[in-house]
Amino acid sequence: MSEVKKENKIDKLLNQEMTRRKFMKISGKSLAGLTVSASLLSLFGCTQEQVDSGAVSLWTTPTGLLVVNQAKCTGCQRCEINCTVVNDGMVSSHTSRVKITRNLMSNNGHGTYQDDWVYYPDTCRQCDVPACGEACPKEAIYADDKGVKHVDEAKCVGCGACVEACPWHMPTIHPETRKSTKCILCGACAEGCVTGALSIVPWDAVTAAAQPTRKN
Amino acid sequence: MTIYGWAGKILRVNFTTGSITTEDTMKYKDYIGGIGIGYKVIYDEVPLDTHPYDEASKIVLAMGPLTGTGVPCSGRLSMTFLSSWTKGFSVVDAHMGGHISHALKYAGYDGIIFEGKSETPVYLKIDDDKVSIEDASHLWGKGTFEANRILVEENGSDFDAATIGPAGENLVNMSCMITSVGNAGGAGVGAIFGSKKVKGFVVRGTGSLKVADPKGLKEVSDYMLRELVGGNNNHNVPAVPQSWAEYSAPSGKNRWSGAPGRGWHKAEGGFVDMGEQPVGDIDKIGYRAHKGHFDHGPIADKYMVKVGGCSSCPIRCYAQYDIDPLAEYDLPTKVSNTCMPIIYQSAWYPEGLTDFVDEGDANLVICGAGARAVDDYGLWDNYGNIQRDFNYLYRSGILKEKLPEEEWNSIPWHWMKEGDPRFVVDIVRRISLKEGEISKLGLGTYLLVEEWDLGKEYFDIEYLQNVTYNGYPKHHSSEDAWQSGLLYNIMYNRDCMVHHITNFVQSGSPYELYKKILEEEFGEGAVDKPKHYTPMNRAKARLAKWAFIGKQWHDMATLCNWMYPMTLSPSKERGYKGDLELDAKYMTAVTGENWTREDVDLVSERVTNMLRVITAISFHIHEGSTNLREDHDTIAAWVFDKEPDFEPFEAGTVKMDREDMEVAKTMFYEEMGWDVKTGIPTRETLERLGLGYMADDLEARGLLPA
Numbered sequence: 038m039s040e041v042k043k044e045n046k047i048d049k050l051l052n053q054e055m056t057r058r059k060f061m062k063i064s065g066k067s068l069a070g071l072t073v074s075a076s077l078l079s080l081f082g083c084t085q086e087q088v089d090s091g092a093v094s095l096w097t098t099p100t101g102l103l104v105v106n107q108a109k110c111t112g113c114q115r116c117e118i119n120c121t122v123v124n125d126g127m128v129s130s131h132t133s134r135v136k137i138t139r140n141l142m143s144n145n146g147h148g149t150y151q152d153d154w155v156y157y158p159d160t161c162r163q164c165d166v167p168a169c170g171e172a173c174p175k176e177a178i179y180a181d182d183k184g185v186k187h188v189d190e191a192k193c194v195g196c197g198a199c200v201e202a203c204p205w206h207m208p209t210i211h212p213e214t215r216k217s218t219k220c221i222l223c224g225a226c227a228e229g230c231v232t233g234a235l236s237i238v239p240w241d242a243v244t245a246a247a248q249p250t251r252k253n
Numbered sequence: 254m255t256i257y258g259w260a261g262k263i264l265r266v267n268f269t270t271g272s273i274t275t276e277d278t279m280k281y282k283d284y285i286g287g288i289g290i291g292y293k294v295i296y297d298e299v300p301l302d303t304h305p306y307d308e309a310s311k312i313v314l315a316m317g318p319l320t321g322t323g324v325p326c327s328g329r330l331s332m333t334f335l336s337s338w339t340k341g342f343s344v345v346d347a348h349m350g351g352h353i354s355h356a357l358k359y360a361g362y363d364g365i366i367f368e369g370k371s372e373t374p375v376y377l378k379i380d381d382d383k384v385s386i387e388d389a390s391h392l393w394g395k396g397t398f399e400a401n402r403i404l405v406e407e408n409g410s411d412f413d414a415a416t417i418g419p420a421g422e423n424l425v426n427m428s429c430m431i432t433s434v435g436n437a438g439g440a441g442v443g444a445i446f447g448s449k450k451v452k453g454f455v456v457r458g459t460g461s462l463k464v465a466d467p468k469g470l471k472e473v474s475d476y477m478l479r480e481l482v483g484g485n486n487n488h489n490v491p492a493v494p495q496s497w498a499e500y501s502a503p504s505g506k507n508r509w510s511g512a513p514g515r516g517w518h519k520a521e522g523g524f525v526d527m528g529e530q531p532v533g534d535i536d537k538i539g540y541r542a543h544k545g546h547f548d549h550g551p552i553a554d555k556y557m558v559k560v561g562g563c564s565s566c567p568i569r570c571y572a573q574y575d576i577d578p579l580a581e582y583d584l585p586t587k588v589s590n591t592c593m594p595i596i597y598q599s600a601w602y603p604e605g606l607t608d609f610v611d612e613g614d615a616n617l618v619i620c621g622a623g624a625r626a627v628d629d630y631g632l633w634d635n636y637g638n639i640q641r642d643f644n645y646l647y648r649s650g651i652l653k654e655k656l657p658e659e660e661w662n663s664i665p666w667h668w669m670k671e672g673d674p675r676f677v678v679d680i681v682r683r684i685s686l687k688e689g690e691i692s693k694l695g696l697g698t699y700l701l702v703e704e705w706d707l708g709k710e711y712f713d714i715e716y717l718q719n720v721t722y723n724g725y726p727k728h729h730s731s732e733d734a735w736q737s738g739l740l741y742n743i744m745y746n747r748d749c750m751v752h753h754i755t756n757f758v759q760s761g762s763p764y765e766l767y768k769k770i771l772e773e774e775f776g777e778g779a780v781d782k783p784k785h786y787t788p789m790n791r792a793k794a795r796l797a798k799w800a801f802i803g804k805q806w807h808d809m810a811t812l813c814n815w816m817y818p819m820t821l822s823p824s825k826e827r828g829y830k831g832d833l834e835l836d837a838k839y840m841t842a843v844t845g846e847n848w849t850r851e852d853v854d855l856v857s858e859r860v861t862n863m864l865r866v867i868t869a870i871s872f873h874i875h876e877g878s879t880n881l882r883e884d885h886d887t888i889a890a891w892v893f894d895k896e897p898d899f900e901p902f903e904a905g906t907v908k909m910d911r912e913d914m915e916v917a918k919t920m921f922y923e924e925m926g927w928d929v930k931t932g933i934p935t936r937e938t939l940e941r942l943g944l945g946y947m948a949d950d951l952e953a954r955g956l957l958p959a
Contacts, residue, residue: 087522108521111539111561111569114355118323118565122467128323129359129461131411141352143402143410149433150402150414152587154558154573155521212459231478231567232539 076246082106082233098163099184100222101239107157109234112141112149116158116226116235123225125211125218132211134220135160135235158235161207161220169219172202178219185222193217257465258318258843259286264362264384266377268449269308269369273384278363283943284863285809285856286317288346290364291333292863295344296947298368301867302874305337305441306424306448312367317810321358321462321564322470322843325477326816328563330354331808332442335871336746338426338635338697340723341878341885343746343871344864347440348808350563351433353413359458370449376416377454378408389452393422396629397431398585404455416453417443418631420685424448425695427684429633434561434571434589435624439633440747441697465845473838478567479533481819481831484509485542485570486752488760489821489829492547497531499825502761508570509761510543517557519575525559532823538567545572548596549617556617561589568816576621578609582675585629588621593634598623598677600640603647607672615672622674623681630685636726636748638698641717643680652691655705660689699724715891720748722887729755731892732907735781736789736917737797739909743886744801746868752814753800757821758783762829767821770830775799785904789913794920801925802857806836809860859942861925862934866947869933869956879956882922882932888914928958 073081073088081104083093096103117133130138137158142148147155167186170178177192178199188208195215199208208219227235259282262275281290291313303309313333320327329350336345357365360381367377371386374393378385392400397418404414415432421443428443430453446453464470483489485508490500492507502509511527518524527540542560545553556576560569573589580586588595598620599606606615627634634640646652653661664683668676682688684695693704698719702711712719720727720739725748731739734754742749757767768780776792807814819831832838833850840848869881878884893901893911901910922929926938935958939948951957 084523086524087520090522092521108525108559109539111559112352113539113562113566113569114352114564115323115325115567119471121461122323122464122471125461126467127461127463128321129459130355131359131459132461138352139411142413143405148410149561150398150405152398152402152585154434154561154587154589211461213461228535229475229478230536232569233536236536 074246077243080238080242080246082109082236096160096162098222098237100224101237102243103160103163103227104236104238105157105160106234107155109232110137110157111232111234112137112156113231114138114141115229115231119225119229120223123223124221125214132209132218134207134209134218135226136207158226159205159207160226160235161222162205163220163222168202168204169199169208169217172198174198177217186219187221188217188219190214190216255463257463257845258322258840260321260358260361260363260460260462262362263290263315263364263366264379265366265368266384266386267369268367268371268375268386268451271386273386275362283856284860286320286363287315287329287331287809287811288333288805289317289809289856289860289863290315291331291346292344292860292867294366295333295335296863296867299335301335301343301871303335305335305342305445308370310335310445310448312442312445313364314367315364315811316354316358317363317812318843319810319812319839321355322464323474323565324470324812324839324843325474325482326563326566326568326813327811328352328354328565329808329811329813330357330438331811332430332438334442334445337441337444338700338724339746340699340876341746341868341872342875344867345440345746346808347429347438347442348750348811349415349430349432349436349438350813351413351415351436352564353415353432353456354811355564356413356456356458358462359460360456361458361460365454367446367449367451371451374450374452376404376452379454379456379458380408380412381457381459392416392452394419397631398629400452401432404453408455409457412455412457414453414455416631417446417451418629418685420444420630420632420695421447422452423685423687425632425685425687425692426697426700427633427635427639427695428631431628431631433563434573435594435628436563436571437594437628437633439635441633443631443633464843466842469842470839473835473842475535477819477835478535478538480824480827481822481835482538482567482816483541483760483821483823484511485544485547485568485815486756486759487816487819487821488756489823489831490761491530491541492761495529495531497529498823500762504761506547507759507761508544508547509541510546511540512543515543515546515551515554517559518555519558532825535567539569542568542570543572544570544591545574548572549620550613552611552614552617555611556621562591563813566813566816570815574617574621576618578614578618579622579674582622582673584622584674584678585625586621588625590624590628593637594624594627595620597634597637597640600637600644601677601680602669602672603644604670605672619672619674619677623677626678626681630681632681632685632695635697635724636728637718638726639684639694641726642694642698642701645714645716651705651707655693656690660691663689664691697724713890713894715895719889720892721885721889723885731909733758734800735786735793735907736909736914737779737793737800739888739892739914740794740797740917740921741801741804743888745864749804750814751800751804753803753818753820754796756815760821762821766829770821770828771796774833784907786902786907788902788910789917789920791920794917794924797921798924802854802861805861805864806853806857809856810836812836855942859944862939862942862944863947865927865934866939866944866951869951870954873954873956880931880933882918882930886918886932931958933958
């Protein structure tokens, strides 16, 4: 009974006027068990069945909803390539702010060498209260006026506290620059994803799609 | 000085002494990378009379400056070594995709030279600059899928692995190395590793590859993805109509097979519809290649989980299947491949196949069983020759004559007659483990003909597809690319793997459209109508040279020759014209040096001539030959004698004409700067390419043309 209630509540939420604040309530959780409206599904590039199977994750970020659909990830690593060529001016898997390679071969019994081809890009969650920033002894991780967290390279000493503090170990200390590579939501990974497994849906689009239309 | 594009070091590992050293890649810069470094090291360091399985034999694994930089379709590496199975036992190369080339570059290496011989089974562990030789006794005898899994589990999930299977361990000439989901390097490399007792290698690379102009590189990459790239094999129009597209393939079939309503039924969360993939939409490019549908039709969708491929490549040409009917036979159901293993296993069943669950699924299920088996055992099929040899020898009754009665009776022929998928697995096992006389199929066609005394006329049988008398088949030859295709098919010491011409011929684009684009480059008469050829001309020789040296460029750079060059484009705004300057643009952005197409052509020609010189020396040593035209570049009779109801150059046939092909060879040698009598490079050509030392060598051996 309570499950049904919860489902109805979130269903309502998803189909009513959406704000970032409301989405925060479901951010980071698997959407499994939720019914998502057709207009939002279309925006997220996924199906209700993919939502039900747990293949789709949503993360709220200051600039939009980050949608990761692992059913569509084909492991080409272009997200990592684009991340590093844009942000570091050199190319690497290890220092990438989005991480597919560490999941591609073998991840907790899944992956290429586990014969099931379940892999996905790990992304920075752009947490409201970021563990990375909280842990930084130099207060080098700051939020810009949109709320996007950046690394002040002048302050960063490459100690790795952010890497340890992040529950998903998303920042990396670049072996050459000795600076933390933390995602700054530049969007290069999603823009270059050749199957749309990774996308960032801007808030105005989310809000528009979630609005009941006049016709309805 | 900062090096851009290249990682900077070559790793040299001697398995006899255990010595592990590095050297500066830049000493090989004239040869760029990949097979360029491969040919140079083999030529300099391995006497060409060395037996491929001797301690002195080496494998040169190398990438080029574009691999690892994110240039689309660059997740490749080459392995160069002496052939154990072709006439002349000269230099061959294997090419492998997957993800491991990126890991190697990020670990800091442009290549690995494997030399010497271990006494016990080992593998090479590369963890950035920490490199060690590790015990592999627990992996010896295991299939590649299990070995790769164990290696990654033991070393860490951010490692990648590549291994040989039992075929390589047992020194089966027809053997390969496997990484990722069935990405293979063939040409017999498995047994060279096996002779060194090296099961394979694992790599973790946490470094970065520097590029001179990252912004420029991103711009050129995005330009390629928005305007130039097509589908699989760079087919530039979709197979079936899409709402945005002016053209589609008239046959309804090409390798841009992704389309609305087609997709992957076994994906997580159910069906993924591949939809339309308009020009310019980067986030849809990955749905263009639907190799499953191209290979097996709509039934493929039922069993597909997703698609895969190599690092950096937006064209996901590996269909990844979960073929449940195989479970009933206790066979693995997860199968992935893109080439012969997943399309050619029904040849093991000369008496035909029976469907399993749905109408028309027999070939897919059998190919699934066969693909998994050959990749797991690490058996290489020589582009289908091993299957064709089996099929023909069975049908002709020769196989029964050659096998001892006891062995013949031990083979589960009833499985073959019933179309049971366990039959292919059984035969693959026998060949890979060298069980019995049937395993002679693993020698390769050239040595099999000798061993079973099948006679030179064996190569003249059309079904067997041998393009020369040297032991390997055609690979998109005159049937796609008239005289030009046949010319580059006979230049190598294995199947040619050149896709330059087949890619536009099979693209589905209108003939007049691609003819115009190509003839602007190579001259009038370069491009024949499908199945309506004209006699040889100079433009066709130029076209053949472009494709031949261009293939070497790809294996130097290292780029995928299935995708490059970007000859055509799917963009109507561009008039469907691609960009043949693209590779030079990438080289400029990556290295910071100013590269032109002419520069690319020059280094390609240099490395191509190294292949030719090494081949000439090997043929001299092993065959006593002083003439490649007569002893290497021979064309099997069936190419001229097929379709007896037709004359050459009639509409409707792709048969070739003997005299015309001699004209073709002469014109081609002239374009290449080779002596027309012997087909051996002249001193003038070699010196122009900076290969004067090779001219001296040829002269000392009495091989240099007068």
